[in-house]
Amino acid sequence: MRLAELSERSGVSTATIKYYLREGLLPPGRQVNATTAEYEEEHLRRLRLVRALIQVGRIPVATAKEVLGHVDDESLGRTMRLGAALWALPQPPEPAEDDAAVTAARREVDRLLAEVRWDSVRELGDLSPVHRSLVTTVATLIRLGYDWNAEELVPYARLMREVAARDLDFLETHESDAEKAEMAVAAAVLFEPVLRALHRLAQEEESARRYGIV
Amino acid sequence: MRLAELSERSGVSTATIKYYLREGLLPPGRQVNATTAEYEEEHLRRLRLVRALIQVGRIPVATAKEVLGHVDDESLGRTMRLGAALWALPQPPEPAEDDAAVTAARREVDRLLAEVRWDSVRELGDLSPVHRSLVTTVATLIRLGYDWNAEELVPYARLMREVAARDLDFLETHESDAEKAEMAVAAAVLFEPVLRALHRLAQEEESARRYGIV
Incomplete structure (x- = not known):
């Protein structure tokens, strides 16, 4: 054209x-x-x-x-091609220094990854900006005094693994690695807001079911 | 003190x-x-x-x-107390006008909610800023030419419902309605980034499992 x-x-x-x-x-x-x-x-x-x-x-x-x-x-x-493209997207800020909260957060995140047997990301560790951002966010929770431990996150991690499996099933409907990487980037920018909205709508539905609508 | x-x-x-x-x-x-x-x-x-x-x-x-x-x-x-507090948080921008993409998005979102039987949020509809933001985001996808239909979202909606049930189970460990509403707000601000990071880490793990780590 x-x-x-x-x-x-x-x-x-x-x-x-x-x-x-x-x-x-x-x-x-x-x-x-x-x-x-x-x-x-x-x-x-x-x-x-x-x-x-x-x-x-x-x-x-x-x-x-x-x-x-x-x-x-x-x-x-393929893994590094998807990873590198996603890692180049703007990431949340990283921890400024390794204070006690960061140390505790690092330990909890590692316990979580061991518990759900995510061995690859555990091995990648700090190499992945996503791993670093999870540590930062957990450290913030700890610093604010919210009770926190790896066990509570386990079921959430398992559900996110199911979500991720669907994501990759969808990517696999695209032929070339270039198309796969393109869709992964598009999904990170466009589909994450959809997922967040679905999560919040689900909370409203669940709340209405448990406590009534008003 | x-x-x-x-x-x-x-x-x-x-x-x-x-x-x-x-x-x-x-x-x-x-x-x-x-x-x-x-x-x-x-x-x-x-x-x-x-x-x-x-x-x-x-x-x-x-x-x-x-x-x-x-x-x-x-x-x-209780539902409105949680809802009103969460709705008062900053929300994504709303659609400027009802163009063809917004109309199509509204129809797809409604089909999705009917399919998963989220009758309460379907009834609330546009009253909920979360519902409006889902319509806006889907409209953006349609406008950008990404293929889109409600069926593909159904399994994601079901998984998010499981996540939401866990969220409310956790809220119920807090006694008063005021504490529940406080924790719901804290979770929206502090826990959503954790969930997003877990989702991305899960993608990395799943990708490494399917395609190898490099």
């Missing part, structure tokens, strides 16, 4: 598409002559993802570029 | 506690003489929640005051 059609089908103006092309967020089309390029379905798909990252996720252009660099990195194995 | 002990046990400076008292975020202590007031365990608990809202949730003082107003409102039934 030509630029005009790509713009119409994506709802992104031609000026913005040209900007994304210049910034390297979108790979160039196939040049058919000096002034015309031809674009494929994969350009449309990539354009949707770029819009999701920038307009919905409010992610800076430089960060989006880094995320997409990992999506396109064919030298990576 | 005296102000100095309340400060020490909470880790909040006496100046900040006095500010919270002036702003009505913390109920006054029992005056024992002209210059001294006595504080109870419930003051400590409330102080932790105020810190969680303001320092961790970065919620404006006026909003925190509104949230706590609902927590303390004894005229409300």
Whole structure:
């Protein structure tokens, strides 16, 4: 398709598409002559993802570029390709220093991971920014004086594992590793808010069932 | 306990506690003489929640005051007391206009709620800001051209219902309705990031199990 059609089908103006092309967020089309390029379905798909990252996720252009660099990195194995793309997304702040709360949080998170036998992420440990952010959040809870121990988290971890298995089943409906990585990033930005809303709606439903609606 | 002990046990400076008292975020202590007031365990608990809202949730003082107003409102039934407190927390933006994507999203969300028989939230509908935010997010997905239908969300909704049942089981370990509402608010601000981190860690574990770690 030509630029005009790509713009119409994506709802992104031609000026913005040209900007994304210049910034390297979108790979160039196939040049058919000096002034015309031809674009494929994969350009449309990539354009949707770029819009999701920038307009919905409010992610800076430089960060989006880094995320997409990992999506396109064919030298990576599948786990690291998904991981690297997701890890490049903006992450919550990390602990400033290793105080007593961080030490306690690290111990509780490790006990939790051992209990549910998540051996791979336990081994990765601090390498994963997600692991570091879990430690930070648990440390905040401890610092605020909320009672806290690994056992209480076990059933939640098990349920999240079921959710994650569904996520990956869904990714597997996409053929190439590049498409899988693209969908993983789109899901992190677009689907997490859906999941959070479903969680809160479920609380309302459960509360109404237990205590009545008013 | 005296102000100095309340400060020490909470880790909040006496100046900040006095500010919270002036702003009505913390109920006054029992005056024992002209210059001294006595504080109870419930003051400590409330102080932790105020810190969680303001320092961790970065919620404006006026909003925190509104949230706590609902927590303390004894005229409300339990569902509405929990609901009103949570609804007063900052919510994602709402749809600007009812375009075709919003109409389609509204229909898909309604089909989903019918399918999983969440009759109470279906009845509440647009009254709940959580319901409105789910519609907004689904509309964004549709607008970006991501394939979308209610059936795919059904298993996720069922898992979130199990998570919500655990949440309420936990709330029920707290005696009074005021404590329950306090914990519900604390969990929305402090526990949701834990759940999100667990979800992402579970994806990493599942990916490593399926595709190997590198």
